[in-house]
Amino acid sequence: MSIKWFSLTVDAVDPPKLARWWAEVLDYQVVFEEDSYSAIAKDEWTFPGIAFNRVTEAKTAKNRLHWDLNPTDQNAEVERLLAMGAVKADIGQGQVPWVVLADPEGNEFCVLVPWKHPEEVS
Amino acid sequence: MSIKWFSLTVDAVDPPKLARWWAEVLDYQVVFEEDSYSAIAKDEWTFPGIAFNRVTEAKTAKNRLHWDLNPTDQNAEVERLLAMGAVKADIGQGQVPWVVLADPEGNEFCVLVPWKHPEEVS
Numbered sequence: 209m210s211i212k213w214f215s216l217t218v219d220a221v222d223p224p225k226l227a228r229w230w231a232e233v234l235d236y237q238v239v240f241e242e243d244s245y246s247a248i249a250k251d252e253w254t255f256p257g258i259a260f261n262r263v264t265e266a267k268t269a270k271n272r273l274h275w276d277l278n279p280t281d282q283n284a285e286v287e288r289l290l291a292m293g294a295v296k297a298d299i300g301q302g303q304v305p306w307v308v309l310a311d312p313e314g315n316e317f318c319v320l321v322p323w324k325h326p327e328e329v330s
Numbered sequence: 331m332s333i334k335w336f337s338l339t340v341d342a343v344d345p346p347k348l349a350r351w352w353a354e355v356l357d358y359q360v361v362f363e364e365d366s367y368s369a370i371a372k373d374e375w376t377f378p379g380i381a382f383n384r385v386t387e388a389k390t391a392k393n394r395l396h397w398d399l400n401p402t403d404q405n406a407e408v409e410r411l412l413a414m415g416a417v418k419a420d421i422g423q424g425q426v427p428w429v430v431l432a433d434p435e436g437n438e439f440c441v442l443v444p445w446k447h448p449e450e451v452s
Contacts, residue, residue, distance in 0.1 A: 209410070325374065
């Protein structure tokens with residue numbers, strides 16, 4: 209008996225559009241798409257994927273769950289994401305080494321300082 | 331240049347406690363732990379992990395992001411999770427084949443009907 213993390217599922221006003229946006233961010237594939245539900249993943253055998261589920265209500269508060277993303281180049285990725293339609297987000301983070309952005313539906317995420325496993329670095 | 335999904339980060343009132351709860355759910359390891367920030371993952375080389383970050387404010391609304399979990403046995407897993415302190419959650423889902431639960435800090439997640447890749451089934 210076991211249970212596995214299948215997907216992170218995101219309430220979305222426009223699931224196909226937000227799914228394609230995140231697929232471009234992460235270089236993921238769209239593995240399932242219909243009007244009310246879209247899913248993306250690294251490939252169809254890799255879990256968790258990210259699913260987008262249609263809701264009618266817009267976001268009203270800071271999300272309690274968010275993505276942290278590990279870039280190879282923080283500045284370059286922030287520039288790329290802003291050009292794609294992300295926006296800078298102020299959730300009271302103050303001066304921190306990561307950059308807080310929000311996706312086109314307002315979901316916060318952080319672009320970290322590039323991180324490598326200590327055994328990769330040494 | 332690339333960016334990778336490093337972790338799903340969860341605002342938590344008690345990060346070490348909630349991290350250990352989720353590690354037990356998913357059979358993950360605690361890969362980092364301090365009072366204000368804990369992280370779990372399948373192992374320290376597998377991403378995304380799940381991180382828990384201390385906040386003082388409690389949850390006030392349904393989360394817009396949630397976990398979907400794929401069990402080998404839905405009923406047995408729901409029983410196990412309820413015994414661990416999960417609670418059934420009503421987010422207006424009505425009659426659906428998945429079971430909506432909430433973790434000890436109220437974060438919703440779904441226990442799906444067991445899913446196998448079509449190529450595994452055939």
